[in-house]
Amino acid sequence: MAVKAQVPGAVIDVQHYIFALQLTDADNNIKGQATVGVKFLKNADAFNLDLVKKNVEGKGMLVSAVTENGKNLRFVQDSGAVKIYTNAKTGSMHSYKVSYAGVPADGLIISTNNFGHRTFFGDNWPNRAHNWLPCVDAPADKASVDFVVTAPDHYQVVSNGLKIKEQQLPNHLKLTHWHEAVVVPTKVMVIGVAAFAIDHPGDAGNIPVYTYVFPESKEAGFKSYAVAKDILPFFIKNVGPYSYEKLANVQSKTIFGGMENASAIFYFEESVTSPGIEELMAHEIAHQWFGDGASEKSFWHLWLSEGFATYMTNLYLENKYGADTLKKRMLADRKKVLEFEKKRLTPVVDSAVKSDYMQLLNANSYEKGSWVLHMLRRKLGDDLFWKGIQNYYAKYRGSNANTDDLRREMEQASGQDLKPFFNQWLRKAGHPDLNIGWHYDADKGSVNISVEQKQDNLYEFPLEIAINGELVHIEVKDKTTSAQILVKTKPETILVDPDVNVLDSFNIAAQ
Known part of the structure; x- marks a missing residue:
């Protein structure tokens, strides 16, 4: 597959990630093993993965081993990356396993919700993923991803793509495996781990729509989040096919109002009772096309x-x-x-x-x-x-x-x-700032209009003016643009941009 983007000068193009993570209630320490499948874009004897190292406060990730085909590789970890030594030729494919552990400084928000229950929520935008995941943390390098999460069994786990396995383990643990087959940037790779009430309000064509909310928010959340199933078809019809295997809308601890994680959108905790939920959902669902796709x-x-x-x-x-x-x-x-x-x-x-x-x-x-x-x-x-x-x-x-x-x-x-x-x-910075003057000429039965651009950068744009309810179009491009408009009677009203079609500021006065 041709390289579609990549950071300029990139050594590798990540093809696929598998993040196997162990979460516990004992503390905020996470254990991870990342399997990173890469294609080399040039001959290399080393490459970097972004990962935040443990800092003086004890937050961050410490890498214990990097292997390829079971063989230990030399690596060096600095504050923001792990450098992996390898021998690779242009176009060759390699798979590396990175074993690591630590308390995330950011990116995976481990906290309690409004009801006092412990929760884990990925929150990677813009480049916070490498606080908890070894990755190329830039939007240009997209990859498919698996999350394999082992956690206490009183949690449900939601993530990108399809849930392909849920398995009870000894000691009240549970393994949940999600697989996202579509390539996505790290900013929208995610897991949400909490006690959830789950609803399936419907499908948009063959795309199942799910709701994940805290059990205490079940009544309000199931009702308000259900609007998602009506929003999805609008974008499918007008923009193009939906890329992902499902759409889950998730009540979460994101620091944003909403976060457009691919196929698993996270919303702020109070969103379940927010009067603006429909527009928030429309915005985040639109992102599945623009930003994610x-x-x-x-x-x-x-x-x-x-x-x-x-x-x-x-x-x-x-x-x-x-x-x-x-x-x-x-x-x-x-x-x-x-x-x-x-x-x-x-x-x-x-x-x-x-x-x-x-x-x-x-x-x-x-x-x-x-x-x-x-x-x-x-x-x-x-x-x-x-x-x-x-x-x-x-x-x-x-x-x-x-x-x-x-x-x-x-x-x-x-x-x-x-x-x-x-x-x-x-x-260019700025916008058109206009002085508009008008004068009624009774003899000629006309309105003379002058439009002056006050800002230094001149803009070219059509300006609509309604004279007695009749729309007139003026092409503005010079420092001053003049127009003579024939009218039947003296204007009662002159409205600038009545249909709100230009990003401008203006004042208007009779002369």
Whole structure:
């Protein structure tokens, strides 16, 4: 299989992980054996796997052995990685076993839930997986994964993919084996271990939908989470096939509102009674296509996950509740984008961020990314927009894309040059800030409109203005754009962007 992404300069491409983990109630120490199947992309005498080493507080993982075919290999562990010495030729396949143990510093959240019960929840985004799993902890290296979890038998275990084995062991232990056949990035590989009440509210086509909630949340959770089975078909119909073997929605201890783990989405603990559960679920389910299925090549292109999930949620809600719902949401999102810009002026594709990716969870990645898709949809029309989105997903499903990859697919679908559009909205910071003046000329029976762009970077975009309820389109591109509109009577009302189709700020005054 051709290398679909990989970190530039990568030595290996991980094909498959098996994580065999032992969890206990005695303490927070976990024991692991990771079997990592790799393909070498170049001749190598060593390679690295990311893994956080035990720190002064005693948190982190200590590797005790690395073997290949039962033979011990030399390895060196530093604070963030384990270097494994081996001899490998380009294109060759190898399988390594890494034995390790420790208390996770992060990534696997071992704590108690609101009801005082002990729980274990993976929480890997963005690159926190290597706190508890030896891996290539970057979205570009996708792999299939098995989790084989041995834990006290009063827990249920949920994970990616299909449950292929559940076996009672001596001493009140239980082994649970989940297998995800589809390649996914480490950020969405996960286990959830807790006492769960489990429901199967229905299927979307041949995809079973499950609910996993704490037993005390059973009544509320079974009811509120059931909406997932109605959301899934919208994306299957409009975007493309669902990639995974099932969809489980899980009440959890994630630090996020929701975390889009492939086929096993985790939601914050109070989500079972949250009035916003439908939109939260739509957002996380949309991620199964965008972020999980078609993943960004690097976190600089995070909007391909978060902007998509935000706009796809808006499209789902527009489809269900009507166009006014979309307008209201776009207005609220526009406000968020403009507020964020005052705090931090940076483009959506933000290559200045080198390590702390949490800072990319911001209004640029989410709401501005969503706004770009909204304006692209208005520019192309619904048919070409969806055609481009479907083609993009079909091409990059199971692999990785960046912003230019999306642009090329949208150009191919529409036959338009979209470079200027993508550059101004995604690669430059800011937005159009407009001074709009109008004057009624009674003699000519016209309204003269002038649109001035106050910001330095000039934008090109269509601006809609409603005069007495009649929509007028003005192509804005220069510092000042003038238009003369014939009218039957003196305007009572002039509304700028009445359908909320441009990411801008403006003031309007009669002259």
